[in-house]
Amino acid sequence: MSGDYQSIRAERRNQPMGPNHGYYLAGRPPEDPELTHVGPGTPCGEYWRRFWFPVELTEQVTELPRRLRILGEDLVIFRTREGEYGLLHLHCSHRNASLEFGIVEADGLRCCYHGWKYAPDGTVLETPGEPENSPIRHRICHGAYPVIEYKGLLFAYMGPPDTRPPFPVYDTFNWPGHDLVPYRISYPCNWLQVAENTMDPIHTVYLHTRVSNVQFEPTWGVTPLIRFHNAERSLYSTLTYRWGDNIWVRTQETVFPSFSGVGAFWEDAAREKVFFRSSITKWTVPLDDTNCMIIAWRHFGPGIDPDGRGKRDEVGLESVDFEGQTEQRTYLQRQLTPGDYEAQISQGLISSHAAENLGVTDQGIVMLRRRLREGIREVGEGILPPRPAPEDTDIPLYIQDTVYTIPLLDGEDDDALKTAVTDAVMEVVIGGDALRGEARRTFIEDGLRALKSDPRFAPDRAPYPAVAEK
Ligand code: FES
Ligand SMILES: [Fe+2]
Structure with a gap:
């Protein structure tokens, strides 16, 4: 069409x-x-229903049931008085009253209308208005999904029970010196245009720096050397910046379908560092076709934010501590200094790809859509997306920031130098794939520190010549 x-x-x-x-x-x-x-x-x-993803902040699920809309399904989430979480189809199986008006009890949720009670797994426990010993409750199947609470987020799996993957725990969820604070922001638009943002790194030069003044750091206004790469379960990009005598290599990653991490938004590339990790770990989750949310952790603590740049008290429901992420500013402010929120929701309720004209800087978007389409078609053919091993509770991510002081030599081509430094950094990072925990961290940090004295980047190196265009 x-x-x-x-x-x-x-x-x-x-x-x-x-x-x-x-x-x-x-x-x-x-x-x-x-x-x-x-x-x-x-x-x-169907593709989305092959993954675990977060659906709500734990702190939002109290003694009152909470109505949710996820993947176009109306649901209710609750926590029994015994502490078990339930995620059920919203409408009571008796006569369709919404369970958001129900009463949470010790072992389940009781519908407000005629008192039917549901266990977290959807079992109908009681039908009090029916005759004693009525068999009706045994005939009823009420929709329920498994829920896992993890570090302030409630994750659900909404796919077929026999294809349920292990719960994925990535390395940045438990990084030393990081303290995770959950937040959630609603976007009145389709999920994909929000999820694509991480694979569109050139926007940081314009939207966040040259157009809207400096929303993060002046470093972001430098056009980096950008490259995109396929990995088995993800796409990652390397962004390499020249800032004075320093070279800053940032790696960003999007794990399918929409999980991503981003380094510190306050990175000024002023000091040397190796293997600093995520300041944001986020999922973009579809509520339905025209609404989605970012549900995420902001990372605080000395391991990511040694200068204390983050503002923890601004992080929570519909709020995060960096500019342009919500609708909470005035319309005039949003027009004068638009941010990610304005750029993404203004693409339309569901952005029309056929109306776009993609250029060379959009290679990440093209790759993301291609991989997504392949994954969707594979699920249609019964092939499952790559999944973590059940015992793997420390899955390696590549997200990182490394800064070296490597002045440009006379006659040297900076893009060639930046390419060589980036390749060397990623060789070390990827080289740690088979390791876990402290062993991997030490391997990568030691390897990256060793690059500082590597002859390939020493002041007496032969200048890197320009690479001829193919
Ligand atoms: S509609 Fe829920 S108990 Fe009747
Ligand atoms: Fe952005």
Whole structure:
């Protein structure tokens, strides 16, 4: 369908009134449903239902049940008085009253209308208005999903029970010196355009620095050398900046379908460092086709924020401590210094890919969509996405920041030098894949520190010549 639209549009460019006349270009082509629609039974919805992902902040689930909408399903989440979490289909199996108005009891949730009671696993425990010994409760199946509480977030698995993967615990969830604070922000738009942000690193130069003044650090206004790479379960990018005599290598990663980590947004590349990890660990989770949320941890503590730049008391429900992430500013402020929130929701309720014109800086977006489409089609064919080993509770991520002082030599090509430094950094980081915990951390930190005295980057090295364009 989008192909038709593009050819009609191309034809109209030749009209005598001129190619830009709005009449010939009016209307928006439709979205790509294969990548954006997530309801039950849709290809992308089935794909999403093969992963664990967070659905709510633990602190939001109190003695009152809480209504949620996730992957186009209306749900209720609650915590029994005995401390067990339940995630159920919202409408009571008796006569459809919403369980958000129910009463939490010791072992379940009781519907407000006629008192039926549900266990966290969906078992109907009581049907008090029915005759004693009525068999009706044994005939009823009420939808329920498994829930795991982890570090202030409640994770759900909404797929078939027999394809349930192990709960994934990545290395940055337990990094020394990091203290995780959960937060959640609602976005009134499709999940994909929010999730794509991490694979669109060039926007940081413009949106966050040159257009909206300096929202983070002046370093972000330097155009980095950007490269994208495929890994088995993820895509990662390396962004390499020249800042005075320093070279800053940042690695960002997006693990499918939408989990990502980002280094410190206050990074000023002023001091040498090796293997600093995430300041944000986030999931972009679809609520339905036109709403999503970022549900995440901000990382505080000396291991990521030695100068105490973060503001912990600004992190929580619909709030985070860096600019341009929510709707909470005035419209004028949002117009004058727009941030990620404005850029992403303004792409439309569901951004139309057919209306885009992607350039060379959009390679990460192209790769992300291609991998996502492959994953969605594979699930349609019964092939499961890569999953962690059950005993693996420290899955390696590549997200990191490393800064070295390596002045540019006379006659040297800086892009060639930055490429060599980046390759050397990533060789060390990837070289630790088979290790876990302290062993991996020590291996990588020692390897990266050793690069500081590596002859390839010493002041007496032969200058790196420009690499000829192929
Ligand atoms: S509708 Fe819930 S008990 Fe009747
Ligand atoms: Fe951004």
